Amino acid sequence: MADEVAVTVTINGETVTDRVPARMHAADFLRHRLGLTGTHVGCEQGVCGMCTVLVNGEAVKSCLMFAAQLDGCAVETVESLATGDQLNPLQQAFKDEHGLQCGFCTPGFLMTATALARRGQRLCAAEIREEIAGVLCRCTGYDGIVKAIARHLDETAV
């Protein structure tokens, strides 16, 4: 089709080149072109945070980006976190603290927290709550999520 554009993007360390419809958003590209279905879609309006991924290290809502805008970027998704069968420490903290129920929001929180942890700072619970306000969870009431992130930040603070 005429309104297709070429993109070259590094996804979880691997370089991918593809042609995408100009109006396809990045979340759809990740999910339905690349099969990375761990990134979810809950509103396509930038409100729910289900689609949060890291683009050049920053947590962004991929439903608000066109796939074409990923050209030349490095993208990290939830699929990059575990090594083999081994959950990474953040994932393990979510598991230990019962930070997920249905799990639909989990990738959004994990990627938000991954970016947070790279700052290397400890945060108090109230600060964590503010930092994750862009991702909604309708199941847990947030308590387990906040505990898991607090624990992980404590472990990774420099």
Next chain:
Amino acid sequence: MTETLERRPTVGEERGGQERTSLIGTSAARKEDDRLLRGDGRFTDDVDPLHVLEMAVGRSPYPHARIVSIDVSAALEFEGVRQILVGADVRRMSAPLTVLRPVPGAPKLPYYALAQDVVRYEGEPVVSVVATSRAIAEDALELIDIEYEPIPHVSDVIDAQDPEAPQIHPDLVEGNLMVVNPEGTGDPEARIRSADVVVSGRFRINRVTGLPMETRAIVAEWRPGARELTVHSSTQVPHLVRKQLAEVLGLAESDIRAVASDLGGAYGLKLGIYPEDVLACLHAMALRRPVKWVEDRMEFFRATTHAREATHDYRIAARSDGRIVAITNTYATDMGGWNSGFGSAQLSSVVFTGPYKVSDGYVERRVVLTNKTPIGAYRGYGQPEVNFACERLIDQLARKLGLDPLDVRAANMLRPEDLPWRNPAGAVYDSGDYERCLRMAAEAIGYDAHRAAGRGPRADGRYVGIGLSSFVERTGYASARFLANRGSQYGAHESVTLRANRSGGIDLYTGVSTMGQSSETAFAQIVADVFGCDYDAVKVHAGDTAASPLNTGAFASRTLIAASGALKEASEKLRDKTLRLAAYCLEAPAEDVEIAGAVVRRRDTGASVTLAEVFSRAITGQGIPPEEEPGLESTSHFEPTDAAYSFGTAAALVSVDPETGDFDVERFVMVHDCGVAVNPKIVEGQVRGALVQGLGAALGEELRYDAETGQLVNGTMMDYFAPAAPDVPPIELLHTEVPSPVTTFGVRGVGEVGTIPPAAAIANGICDALADFGVELHTMPLTPEVVWRALQEASR
């Protein structure tokens, strides 16, 4: 107070034969977590069959209108469009949607997947398009020319009952009143006439949505030669979806396989089929191509059932010492424009007298049609609504009599020795210690100190109040015989199949889909416990009708109540045969061998054989006793004899600015009893999660309709405010554990309870803080504006 706190549970404690070994009662790691943490969940939109087509649905922009004409010709020409259906097609190709839980005594409404001649709510499906992509299908919708002739509409449940109101189903329902369901015992009117005091109020409950983060979705695939319709669906009840689709599509149940893998939340909203499910199947069958539909969030707000909206006229009559002598509650519950799969909430009636000992009571449920999105089930199913009315009015009663609201509650609560107790609606509360929860909540929130501190503003100028809300919650439900009287289209049982495999593991097959309630974990805990194997050896396969015994499904806080019995029986059958086969192989009597983790061993010599070896022998039939059949598998169905009633009390500490009406929930305490907790961490998660939904509905969530246009005003994620992490007040949870005598293992349901008490507790806290101003609140949600208005009203 201390004496009450230390009172031990007396009922249900001594039940013989309670199996309670190592795993039940521990916070075992969740089976569901690893895949979900790694982005390996399988949600419906993750299923992308080859050559899949996508569907988009055109919806009515009007709340009430006649469809004059539909012209699809331009859209049909659009490149990529494969098929378009309109109302007449659907009528030819399918039957109206069937209802799983009819409103008792109400007429059937012919709800087709696409509107016939009249649309009855904004968002009602009118036309469906299938194309090579969703974008193309949506573009094609724009090219469809639909002419509507708007007719007068009605949005409000009280207005709708006016004889002059527009009639929504004039041929079938008179006065927009679907039915009146009365229930009661004794002579409440006589008691009211002779009572020392009567308090009454009209309480308005807001229309809300459960708002799962995953919207609804379906992928339908038809292989005509095989006569096999495979439906991947985000549903709580795959076996019931199969039944309903068979009825509506005119297929045999054997032609349909419904698969629900992971669900991104459901909360009652994903019970049974919706119009779009039928449409996707019709298109898939006509086109012989897989068809996918994923609801977008704008659609969700109009197309997925709403919840709660009701108006309760509640009355309490009492003696001057605070003893309640009668309760009546007449309420109008909104149904929207059609009867959804679970109709409107029915449990307001069942628990209308709360935890109180009242014999003279009357409740009347009036189910009313309006031109709005149909109402359906949502966590709580009527119980939060009636709790708000009842518990608010208890406080008003106390204030009127100059008594303490806690004392009024305590004086009227059923005592452990009163139970089991049949309330005026016929509900039989099984067991519990209601007052103990009340006292614990009061102690945790600092009730006595607050009362002793006297009235008046705090140093920061704010007034502080404490509000209580006590409740009894029905979890699960009584037997199939009870349901049959009400026309329910499902049973009361759960079923499970266990199958040994040659790796030494046990495969567990269940029709209960996975939506965050952690049933995979709890089920595996019970099987590992009763069978005696390792928890890791149990693998749960959930939600596929082709690979699970026919069950009922995950709703009504019922799953574990019914399933625990089936799990126990099936595990025992499997264990007993395993022991016989192992004994044969170890040359010992079956009584002398035991399962210990991955092996079966002789108690005397310690000689052992692995489960993998025993299971392999069973599966091949080689090396088993001659009188035994080969194979190692068991299926059990279990129906509980009755519902189990959870209970508890919530307490909220609230500070209010009397100038602006601004208020803060500074602390929130919940004391709750769900009987034996199979997994305490999961129980806590369920209670917390539901509490935050209850807090959302109490403090701001509301689907608002413009009375003039009949349109939904705030139907987007940007305008509907579900709580985000910073919005949640500090919550403290306490539990008691009175085993239920009516369930296996003494469990009660736990999934819904948190939605019940928040609104009443907070409203009572605000009214307590503002008692000197004479403020009483009757409307949800509670917002600073509502409080400010009430202050203005009171000062007049």
